[in-house]
Amino acid sequence: MEIKVVKKVLGVNDAIAEEIRKLLAEKKIFMFNMMSSPGSGKTLILEKSVAALKKEFKIGIIVGDICTTRDSERLSKTGVPVVQINTEPFGGDCHLGANLIQGALKELDLDKLDIVIVENVGNLVCPAEFEIGEDKKVVVLSLPEGEDKPLKYPLMFRVAQIAIINKIDLEPHLDLDRKKFRDNIKKIHPQITLFELSAKTGQGFKDWLDWIRKQARNKIA
Amino acid sequence: MEIKVVKKVLGVNDAIAEEIRKLLAEKKIFMFNMMSSPGSGKTLILEKSVAALKKEFKIGIIVGDICTTRDSERLSKTGVPVVQINTEPFGGDCHLGANLIQGALKELDLDKLDIVIVENVGNLVCPAEFEIGEDKKVVVLSLPEGEDKPLKYPLMFRVAQIAIINKIDLEPHLDLDRKKFRDNIKKIHPQITLFELSAKTGQGFKDWLDWIRKQARNKIA
Numbered sequence: 001m002e003i004k005v006v007k008k009v010l011g012v013n014d015a016i017a018e019e020i021r022k023l024l025a026e027k028k029i030f031m032f033n034m035m036s037s038p039g040s041g042k043t044l045i046l047e048k049s050v051a052a053l054k055k056e057f058k059i060g061i062i063v064g065d066i067c068t069t070r071d072s073e074r075l076s077k078t079g080v081p082v083v084q085i086n087t088e089p090f091g092g093d094c095h096l097g098a099n100l101i102q103g104a105l106k107e108l109d110l111d112k113l114d115i116v117i118v119e120n121v122g123n124l125v126c127p128a129e130f131e132i133g134e135d136k137k138v139v140v141l142s143l144p145e146g147e148d149k150p151l152k153y154p155l156m157f158r159v160a161q162i163a164i165i166n167k168i169d170l171e172p173h174l175d176l177d178r179k180k181f182r183d184n185i186k187k188i189h190p191q192i193t194l195f196e197l198s199a200k201t202g203q204g205f206k207d208w209l210d211w212i213r214k215q216a217r218n219k220i221a
Numbered sequence: 222m223e224i225k226v227v228k229k230v231l232g233v234n235d236a237i238a239e240e241i242r243k244l245l246a247e248k249k250i251f252m253f254n255m256m257s258s259p260g261s262g263k264t265l266i267l268e269k270s271v272a273a274l275k276k277e278f279k280i281g282i283i284v285g286d287i288c289t290t291r292d293s294e295r296l297s298k299t300g301v302p303v304v305q306i307n308t309e310p311f312g313g314d315c316h317l318g319a320n321l322i323q324g325a326l327k328e329l330d331l332d333k334l335d336i337v338i339v340e341n342v343g344n345l346v347c348p349a350e351f352e353i354g355e356d357k358k359v360v361v362l363s364l365p366e367g368e369d370k371p372l373k374y375p376l377m378f379r380v381a382q383i384a385i386i387n388k389i390d391l392e393p394h395l396d397l398d399r400k401k402f403r404d405n406i407k408k409i410h411p412q413i414t415l416f417e418l419s420a421k422t423g424q425g426f427k428d429w430l431d432w433i434r435k436q437a438r439n440k441i442a
Contacts, residue, residue, distance in 0.1 A: 037259045038373065066374060068373050125287065152259065152343070153288075173394045
């Protein structure tokens, strides 16, 4: 019975996601959805990405959190428009549904944007199940989380087209083999695009930025 | 409408949790529920805890994962009985419900146990909402996840009676202040019992083991 209800909710969600997809096609906006466990470093990756790209592209950000406006405060300092969604009034939802994204997009001036970045609620499980009309899903996995996570939370790695392995600067201090991270991600999703980087040191960051540039230019063209 | 459905499901769940609570009282078994983000180190903490305590207490473990039996394979090496719950056949549930725990307890010989440890699905959001009949809820937060997590995922820290800050051995390699972790946890839940430890090096581990000893002895007595 529970499953039936979930399916019904997902049906409504997918219909709204489709409306968003059409709107973004019309407005020629590239939107990606960043998902991860809490604490993988999504916000720092976005702070540095927006700082590097904001002269080339007009960027807007939608940040989802159950509570607090900490991430949106951090991201607002980049100078681009940020819309915070707190899911606590919606039952403390563990993900951003398409309805919340649709509402947040109304707060942004879409005629003046090339890229919309969605920072989802920190959760490696539930956000994977909800389409939000994005062009690409990006999953971030940080090195301290351990190389077995793609095998244990496969849906997220199956639906994401891009995986980022973050915090590679910590590798010398951890008992792990970075190759296993790559292998386990590829085992779940062989065609996934993989970036290995440190948002802290900047190592490996250029390839990730170039990927955003290429995606945004394709959508604008 | 979605919220009403969730409430109904929670009502059924709480009734089963109450049955479990009565069963464990009768059998004089201390059960705790370990919850955290993916990759906080729950399994390593449990491996070391069970190895240290298995001569003093008869321990059983219930491990929840969406997929894979990796954690139960690791924990089985401690020599104590382990029951693996994979939630994938139940819609890939992001938490362990009381019904799944009730089924798992039937796989254990409760007359021969003093302690049951539940390792929940790695998720800092959803498991907080589901009572499973446990005596105590323990939340694990690892240092690399960042000190703002208690503020961003407050429900988990509100419902847990015990918080463990793990991976303190990484402190020299991270840009953070461990005091802020403590302060933010206490801000959400001033009376919480706090342990700071490294499952890897063993630092701070004794206090945590003593806490388990005390709880189990109280329940057995």
